[in-house]
Amino acid sequence: MKSVMKRLxxxxxxxIGVMLLIFVLLRVVPGDPVQVLLGEHYSQDTIDRLTKxxxxxxxxxxxxxxxxxxxxxxxxxxxxxxxxPVTSLIMEALPQTVILALMASTxxxxxxIGSGIIAAIKQNKAPDHIFMGFSLAGISVPVFMxxxxxxxxxxxxxxxxxxxxxxxxxxxxxxAIALGWNSAxxxxxxxxxxxxxxxxxxxxxxxxxxxxxNRAVIFGHALRNSMLPVITLMAIxxxxxxxxxxxxESIFAIPGVGRLATNAIQTRDxxxxxxxxxxxxxxxxxxxxxxxxxxxxxxxxxxxxA
Amino acid sequence: MSSDYxxxxxxxxxxxxxxxxxxxxxxxxxxxxxxxxxxxxxxxSGCGKSMTARSIMRLLRHPARIDSGRILFGGxxxxxxxxxxxxxxxxxxxxxxxxxxxTSLNPVLKVGFQVEETLRVHGLAASKEEAxxxxxxxxxxxxxxxxxxxxxxYPHELSGGLRQxxxxxxxxxxxxxxLIADEPTTALDVTIEAQILRxxxxxxxxxxxxVLIITHNLGVxxxxxxxxxxxxxxxxxxxxxxxxxxDYPRHPYTKGLMASxxxxxxNPEYLYTIPGxxxxxxxxxxxxxxxxxxxxxxxxxxxxxxxxxxxxxxxxSRCVKACGExxxxxxxxxxxxx
Numbered sequence: 001m002k003s004v005m006k007r008l009x010x011x012x013x014x015x016i017g018v019m020l021l022i023f024v025l026l027r028v029v030p031g032d033p034v035q036v037l038l039g040e041h042y043s044q045d046t047i048d049r050l051t052k053x054x055x056x057x058x059x060x061x062x063x064x065x066x067x068x069x070x071x072x073x074x075x076x077x078x079x080x081x082x083x084x085p086v087t088s089l090i091m092e093a094l095p096q097t098v099i100l101a102l103m104a105s106t107x108x109x110x111x112x113i114g115s116g117i118i119a120a121i122k123q124n125k126a127p128d129h130i131f132m133g134f135s136l137a138g139i140s141v142p143v144f145m146x147x148x149x150x151x152x153x154x155x156x157x158x159x160x161x162x163x164x165x166x167x168x169x170x171x172x173x174x175x176a177i178a179l180g181w182n183s184a185x186x187x188x189x190x191x192x193x194x195x196x197x198x199x200x201x202x203x204x205x206x207x208x209x210x211x212x213x214n215r216a217v218i219f220g221h222a223l224r225n226s227m228l229p230v231i232t233l234m235a236i237x238x239x240x241x242x243x244x245x246x247x248x249e250s251i252f253a254i255p256g257v258g259r260l261a262t263n264a265i266q267t268r269d270x271x272x273x274x275x276x277x278x279x280x281x282x283x284x285x286x287x288x289x290x291x292x293x294x295x296x297x298x299x300x301x302x303x304x305x306a
Numbered sequence: 307m308s309s310d311y312x313x314x315x316x317x318x319x320x321x322x323x324x325x326x327x328x329x330x331x332x333x334x335x336x337x338x339x340x341x342x343x344x345x346x347x348x349x350x351s352g353c354g355k356s357m358t359a360r361s362i363m364r365l366l367r368h369p370a371r372i373d374s375g376r377i378l379f380g381g382x383x384x385x386x387x388x389x390x391x392x393x394x395x396x397x398x399x400x401x402x403x404x405x406x407x408x409t410s411l412n413p414v415l416k417v418g419f420q421v422e423e424t425l426r427v428h429g430l431a432a433s434k435e436e437a438x439x440x441x442x443x444x445x446x447x448x449x450x451x452x453x454x455x456x457x458x459x460y461p462h463e464l465s466g467g468l469r470q471x472x473x474x475x476x477x478x479x480x481x482x483x484x485l486i487a488d489e490p491t492t493a494l495d496v497t498i499e500a501q502i503l504r505x506x507x508x509x510x511x512x513x514x515x516x517v518l519i520i521t522h523n524l525g526v527x528x529x530x531x532x533x534x535x536x537x538x539x540x541x542x543x544x545x546x547x548x549x550x551x552x553d554y555p556r557h558p559y560t561k562g563l564m565a566s567x568x569x570x571x572x573n574p575e576y577l578y579t580i581p582g583x584x585x586x587x588x589x590x591x592x593x594x595x596x597x598x599x600x601x602x603x604x605x606x607x608x609x610x611x612x613x614x615x616x617x618x619x620x621x622x623s624r625c626v627k628a629c630g631e632x633x634x635x636x637x638x639x640x641x642x643x644x
Contacts, residue, residue, distance in 0.1 A: 202409040205365050210424045210476070211397035220423075224414050299414050300460040 004293060011285050018281045019071065023064050026270055036268045037080050067274075076278070077271035081263075086275035089260060093244075094279075097256035099169070100248070101241035103176035108183035109234060115184075116191025116230075121218065123196055131188060138185025147178035147251045164253040175252040179245050183237045190233055194226035201225070224298055231294050239287025243280035311378075312484055312516045313339040313362070318375035320354075320361045329587045331357040331370065333540035336614075339484065344510055344517040346531035346548075348524060348563070350584050354540040355520045359488050362518075363402050364392050379484070398428045401477035405489035407469035411461040417469075418457030421445075421476045428480060444475045448505060467498035474505065481513050488520045503529050524567055528552065533620075536560050539585055539595035542614065546621035556623035558600045594625070602627060 034050050051057050055066055070077060076086035115131040122128045154174055155163040162171040198204070199222050207221045244258030257276055264272035296303040320332035331354045339345045347355050360366050362377055362384065377384040379400065384392065401424075404410040412420060421441045422431065431437035438457065445453035448471045461469055470490065477485055487506065491499035507530045510517050519531060527534055527548070535545040536557065544557040555561045562580035582599035585591055591598055597607040606626060614622045 202404060202406055203412040205402075206404060206410045206420075206473070206476070207412070207423075208365060209363055209396055209402040211393040211395070211427050212423070213393065216427070221412050221415070225412070301413060301462050 003296075004289070007289055007292060011289070014285060015281065016068070019068065019278065020064065022274055022277050022281075023067060024060075026274060027060060033080060033268070033270050071278070076275040079264075079269050079272040081267045081269045082272070086271050089272065090257060090275055090279060093255055093257045093260045096165070096167075096172075096254050097244050097249070097258065098242060100172055100175055100179065100245060100254060100256060101238060103169075103172055104180035104241055104245075105183065105234065105238045107176055107180035108187055108237065111180070112184040112187025113191050113230070116188040117195060117218070117223070119188065119192040120195035120199065121214075128192075132192065135185035135188040138181050139189070141181075143178055143182055143245075143247045144251060146181050147175070147248060150174045150178050151251075165255070171252075172254070175245075175248050175254060178251075179241065179248045183234075183241075187230060187233060187237075190230050191226065194229055195222055198222040198226040227298055228295060231298070232291050235287045235291035235294070236284075238290075239283040240280075242287075243283040244276065310340055311338045312341045312380065313337075313518070314376075314378040315358070315362070316376040316378065318358065318361060318377065319373040320357050320366065320370065320375075321373050322357075323369040323371070324588075327588045330540055330590060331587060332361060333590075334375070335537075335540075335542050337535055337542065337545075339516045339518055340533075341483075341516055342510075342514045343532050344507065344519060344530050346527040346534040347518060347520045347537060348522065348527055348534060349537035350522060352584055352587070353537045354587075355522075355537055356488055358537070359402070359486050359518065359520050362486060363396065363400065365402075394428070397424050397482075398480045399482055400484045400486065401480070401482040403470070403473050403477050403485065403487040403490045405492050407466055407473055407493060408461075410473060411469055413461055416458050416460055417464065417472045418442075418445075418459075421472065421479060424476055424479055430480065440479065441475070444479045445472075447509070448472075448475045448478070449501070450475070466494055467502065470494060470498075470502055471505070474502070474509070478509055478513075478515075481515065483515055485510070485515055485517045486520070487517060489522070490519065491526060492521070492523070499526070500529070506530065524563060536563070539590060540587060541595055541611075541624060543596065543625070544621075544623045545614075546618070550618060550621050554618070554621070556617050556621065557596075557625045558602055558627075559596045560623075562599075 034047055034054065034056065038046065038050065055063055058066070067077070074087055076090070078084070079086050079089055082089060112135075115135065119128040119131040151163055151174065154161045161174050162168075165171045165175070195218075199218070201222070204217060204222060207217045212220065244256055244261055246258040246262055248254070249256045249258035250262060257279060260272065261276040263269070264276060315335055315337040318332050318335045318337075319330070322329040322331055333354075335354075335358055337345075337347070337358070347358065349355050357366070357370065360370075361372050362379075364384070366372065372385055375385070379395070384395070387395070411417060418438065418441050421444065422437050425431040425437050425440060431440075442453045442457055445456060450456050450468060450471050456464070456468070456472075461472075464472065470493075473490075485506075490506070491502050494502060503526060506517065506519075509515075517530075519526065521527060531548050533545070533547050534551050536543050536551075536559065538559050544551070544555070544560045546554075546556075551560065552564070555564055559580070562578075565578045566580060568577055580599055581601075585595060585598060591608065593606075593608040593610055594600070594603070594612055597603040600607065604626075612624050612626045614624045617623050
């Protein structure tokens with residue numbers, strides 16, 4: 001656990017660096033937030049007062065430090081448009097996004113790893129071609145296509161599931177499949193190719209020579225060795241889903257972080273946009289930390305180096 | 307059926323079906339392993355030694371497969387067993403040690419667990435504690451220091467020599483009747499090699515098991531084998547008891563191998579090598595497979611494949627000249643050096 005602490009501390013500079021980058025980028029983009037907020041018909045006096053209240057009269061570096069200290073106190077500023085603290089807006093939207101992400105990745109992992117294993121075992125036979133065909137479709141068909149397709153079949157025609165989100169778990173099933181489908185495809189391909197490689201390894205012969213069944217050889221010996229790259233991929237996918245599935249959330253009208261980000265962009269709501277991008281950063285950082293921890297659980301060689 | 311032999315390979319043909327054609331890796335090999343004996347199978351890389359071993363253990367991988375022949379083990383033909391029957395024999399009656407101790411152990415599992423697995427898969431681990439005790443006992447027998455601590459070590463935490471000892475422990479824990487060792491010491495340095503060979507010989511004599519040791523190293527053969535088969539391009543070209551073979555090699559290839567051993571006191575600037583390379587197994591020459599490299603080859607050698615002929619009581623050679631040279635013992639070492 002000492003190494004985990006070390007990793008966490010090592011992430012602080014990354015975190016600050018990313019924030020600096022966001023801060024600068026959003027200020028380079030044209031458009032004065034005060035004007036966005038006030039519209040056009042206000043006196044210079046009002047503008048000056050607001051600029052002062054928003055700390056926009058201070059040097060950019062000081063603004064950044066103020067923002068930074070706010071972040072460490074859990075204060076991400078006020079949304080210009082919604083007139084609410086960004087922190088509470090994100091906190092309201094986050095549960096929907098997290099539930100959707102967990103459902104989608106569970107789907108992706110079961111389907112992806114499962115079909116990857118079957119394809120690897122039946123290498124170059126019919127099941128392999130069928131599953132790999134599906135996975136290719138999963139990777140190449142964009143989310144909005146598969147989402148519309150699922151809506152058409154399961155909501156419109158079969159009337160099994162709700163068309164859009166009503167806050168219930170049931171209404172998240174279709175979005176989860178639409179979102180997970182894409183990940184499942186790449187997980188399946190990666191699982192297959194790594195498992196095929198692992199099954200070529202010398203220790204597989206050793207395991208067979210012991211008299212182990214094929215099942216025990218695959219699940220006891222090959223699978224664990226083939227999972228490292230797959231875990232990296234899954235961690236990246238999970239963290240990107242956690243920071244909001246923009247397209248899926250829009251199509252299914254899910255009030256999640258993805259929608260928050262789209263709204264922020266459309267309305268030039270800088271603090272809100274900063275807040276959502278910050279959340280993405282945190283998710284990606286924790287995603288890679290999670291992957292690292294899982295590596296060392298699976299592979300003892302990494303444990304020692306850490 | 308002779309009961310003196312533990313394993314009898316009869317006319318084994320194994321081929322690899324590549325995209326470029328059929329590669330005849332094992333061509334009608336006959337090989338017999340008497341009970342309690344250490345038999346060597348020698349030859350250059352790519353001569354079919356490992357394919358023979360893999361044929362026995364059913365470890366051939368697509369696109370390699372056995373075309374014909376019988377592999378009799380205790381009267382049962384291994385080539386006709388079901389997968390389940392073969393699994394029962396693998397690890398319990400026949401076990402195998404591989405060339406690369408670095409890659410032959412699963413890197414993510416504790417070595418103790420990997421050895422224990424052999425017990426468990428054959429239903430011979432009554433309880434967890436007993437299994438662990440047996441494994442540690444076996445570790446001690448194969449000379450692993452601090453056996454108890456090593457039980458929970460991972461392969462990368464052990465040296466090459468220790469890993470090979472773990473492999474031996476794994477292969478020997480159920481006291482198999484036959485141990486197949488495919489280049490067991492090739493990846494180890496010479497001092498460790500000697501230790502491992504001694505260990506294998508001692509364990510063999512203790513438990514009365516037979517060993518088939520596959521190697522390209524005649525030094526290894528001289529160290530522990532009692533009987534030797536020499537293989538070339540998928541054919542057995544000579545087989546004889548160890549002293550016979552070293553004193554009176556009959557086949558020009560064997561003679562060449564002998565001449566290629568560096569000798570202490572010999573000319574350090576000059577190391578004999580057999581001219582030419584092993585023929586491409588996709589396009590084997592007609593006649594004797596060694597004829598292309600043989601300095602004594604004649605017209606006839608390039609036309610017909612010689613039979614294995616008996617040249618001595620238990621000495622066979624696949625060379626038309628084998629009988630004729632019987633009396634010319636003195637030529638044994640000199641033959642290839644022209």
